[in-house]
Amino acid sequence: MIARLLFRFTAAVLLALLFAAFELAAAPVAPALEWAPPGGSAVPAATLALDVEYDVRGLVANAKVVQRFRNNTPHWLQGRYQLPLPEGAAVHTLVLRIGGRLIEGEIREKEQAQVEYRAAAANGQRASLVERTQGNVFTTAVANVGPGETVEVEIGYAQRVPYRDGRFELAFPLTFVAPYSQQLAAGAPSTDIAAFDAASIGGDAPNVSIAVELHPGLPIVALESDSHRVTVEMRADAYRVRLANGNVVPGRDFVLSWRPAPSREPGAALFVEHRPDGDYALAMLVPPTQSVEALPRELVLVVDTSGSMHGAAMEQARAAVDAALARLRPEDRFNVIEFDSDTHALHDTSVAATPAAVAEARAWVATLAADEGTEMLPALDLALAGAPPQGYVRQVVFATDGAVSDEEGLYTLIEDGLGATRLFPVGIGDAPNARFIEQAARMGRGASVVIRDLGEVASRMDALFAKLDRPVLRELDVRWPGVAEGYPRELPDLYHGEPLIVVAKLADVKGPLAVDGLTANGAWAKSLALPIRNDVGIARLWAQAKVESLEDELRRGGDETLIRPQVVEHALAHRLVTRYTSLVAIDKMPARPPGADLDNVAFANGSGDDALALALAQGATPAPLMLLLGCFGLLLVLASRRRAVLA
Secondary structure, three states: OHHHHHHHHHHHHHHHHHHHHHHHHOOOEOOOOEEOOOOOOOEEOEEEEEEEEEEEEOOEEEEEEEEEEEOOOOOEEEEEEEEEOOOOOEEEEEEEEEOOEEEEOEEEEHHHHHHHHHHHHHOOEEEEEEEEEEOOEEEEEEEEEOOOOEEEEEEEEEEEOOEEOOEEEEEEOOOEOOOHHHHHHOOOOOOOOOOOOHHHOOOOOOEEEEEEEEEOOOOEEEEEOOOOOEEEEEEOOEEEEEEOOOOEOOOOOEEEEEEEOHHHOOOEEEEEEEEOOEEEEEEEEOOOOOOOOOOOEEEEEEEEOOHHHOOHHHHHHHHHHHHHHHOOOOOOEEEEEEEOOOEEEOOOOOEEOOHHHHHHHHHHHHOOOOOOOOOHHHHHHHHHOOOOOOOOEEEEEEEEOOOOOOHHHHHHHHHHHOOOOEEEEEEEOOOOOHHHHHHHHHHOOOOOEEEOOHHHHHHHHHHHHHHHOOEEEEEEEEEOOOOEEEEOOOOOOEEOOOOEEEEEEEOOOOOEEEEEEEEOOEEEEEEEEOOOOOOOOHHHHHHHHHHHHHHHHHHOOOOHHHHHHHHHHHHHHHOOOOOOEEEEEEEEEEOOOOOOOEEEEEOOOOOOOOHHHHHHOOOOOOHHHHHHHHHHHHHHHHHHHHHHHHO
């Protein structure tokens, strides 16, 4: 009897620890460098710093990200770390500063860059390599960091500044949630390395500094950050924004927003970059604001209840779905779907939004809790299945943090199964997967919303559903002067507060840009003259859009032997890091003495909040899986002993 009770008690404790480990594995982690020798606990790299500088001009932001750390060990080191960047970041620059040397990166095909980096590492040369691993996550490797040396890795990129709901918004990810499959399958570097005394490394907590030079190009009001305290200094037509408290420890994404002055609400903005190989243009058009009759709709609400949504994110998701249900009209139809490792729908098909049906749904949503894995594909497949009822507009609102691994499979599903449906992803939590949220909205011909603050749920969801009630422009057509290649190829419907943003490569800038479409009141048209000024950065944004279009072709089953050369051609011409190209920086002179060992370390994204999460993150077996195996191993031992006692 005592053995049986001990067995049950131990099993319950171990299972509780197991679930806690999975929650820790899914916790947001900061893009921080850490030494992580195999078999040892991760410790912060000495004098770690992350400096971010933005130069924003109109709709284009050019950014410089510098990560700085010091090797306090007596060993020559190499290692790698992951750095999340904003959605749509076009990475084009790599600079390595180490040992008084400055080494600038070159763009290469991915395999060639890897060969050059490995050869340089083996030869004792200082080197760095930047690769795109998944979505907006980039991996940086550094080789031959000498004892006591300070290393500085600079990455430059361009991005478009999003505009929605009457405000511009610039965001930099300071937290990073590993995709579900990475939490279960990611391990330590495969190369065995010499161990060293982790206690000798030491170092301060990772700090971040952020500076923004903003040239908005028009009068603005309400320049502010909802995520951090900032100071703003005005200089003629520019604004200098800094963190009010200097450096901050990463804990939530940095977000800066600004609104145009009401009297100058932009109906359109057009920018052109002149280059030897052609002219590149970026246009933003805000549709006219007018009252339109609401259409009957079928609203499908999908909520992520996986373990990565635990805590405030789950509260936000429940509140977001509840707000959507409260807005339903009697003539609407609806359904609610929740998913973790499994998918469950409230009803087999959509039902009329009667008061009783809405009350039942709100009560069901209130009971949802975060648990288990993130299997998004079956839930999205169910939401897109079939066709909307005759005369109804189907709108799928998908609330998630986007911590998934099979993004490509999800994109393919959206493209193949969208039909007449429109998809509206809602990013939840301090660090939602912004790239997935934006890409899913683009492919779903809808719009996206990111909610980082629990206090914003009601206002942001009200704005979203007010927008869904008011589709403004349909059947859009954009005509550039002369011969042009523009993106996106397929233009979305425009809802109230959502602009149309297009980029194009032009053979000739003579003549106007013409846009037309249909509103509820009839035809609408807009014409814009192309400016003669030169706005730097648009060519790279066009090349990035071109690459994304080619990658979409791959997802649709295109021939990689034909598509890859095109991606490589544009990536090399515009110095872009893509799935087929990388940036590599190599010092010509060897630095590591002949015969000195080169130790390999992992520069992991460490959590600043939970030391246990760091301790569990090491080793060739991932933390949750390692703990799971340990639990089952101990249970097996106890069970065998119990059988022996009973025998």
